Amino acid sequence: MSDPEEAVDALDARLLLLLSDEPRLGVLECSRRLGVARGTVQARMDRLERRGVLRGFPPEVDLAAIGYRLTAFAVLEIAQGKRIEVAERLSAIDEVCEVHATTGEGDLLVRMVARSNADLQRVIDEVVDVRWVQRTSTSIALSTPIPPRVRPLLERVAGRPETAPS
Incomplete structure (x- = not known):
């Protein structure tokens, strides 16, 4: 994504990390935890979905x-x-x-x-x-020492290390 308008910024990354950790959170709770307006979160989610960055909230199924x-x-x-x-x-x-x-x-x-x-x-x-x-x-x-992940990349874009909830 070389186009600056298409880049995921720190707020987008923090939102994606939050939704990765707790996919059932509503827009209002996301806005409260991120410290931004509800409309900002909704606009960000809509834009991320429209661009194909956020592709839904399916459950993670252990095959x-x-x-x-x-x-x-x-x-x-x-x-x-x-x-x-x-x-x-x-x-x-x-x-x-x-x-x-x-x-x-x-x-x-x-x-x-x-x-x-x-x-x-x-x-x-x-x-x-x-x-x-x-x-x-x-x-x-034989095993999966590193399962599919995006967290380290989102944390880098967010500008600070995040820790998954225990």
């Missing part, structure tokens, strides 16, 4: 807790020029959680989940059966 205990990553090599088509077909596989176009050895990086080793084999077979997938290399995640 292991609902039975998907295995996470695997597959690097896919696909036929030239078929990235969009392959991604569309991968989106039809429920256990495919993310797909990223990449540089390097492969063309797509796929994060998938499964209930067991046998179930993972079924999911991999579905991925391999996608038309235009030419080769795959799959690795099982």
Whole structure:
């Protein structure tokens, strides 16, 4: 975001940190905690949503807790020029959680989940059966020492370290 009007400022970052910690907070409570007017918070939230920075408030679901205990990553090599088509077909596989176009050895990086080793084999077979997938290399995640996060970046923009509630 090189356009200054598009940059997230310290107040935006503080608002995003607050909503990350407590997604059920209302606009009035956010304004009280941030020390700004309710209208300011509402305008900031509207702008962040319009720009796609704030994309809703879904609950964070622990996939292991609902039975998907295995996470695997597959690097896919696909036929030239078929990235969009392959991604569309991968989106039809429920256990495919993310797909990223990449540089390097492969063309797509796929994060998938499964209930067991046998179930993972079924999911991999579905991925391999996608038309235009030419080769795959799959690795099982043993642990997640650093889960997906944005807090350090928001804290940097906010201009001060924040601590998550205990």
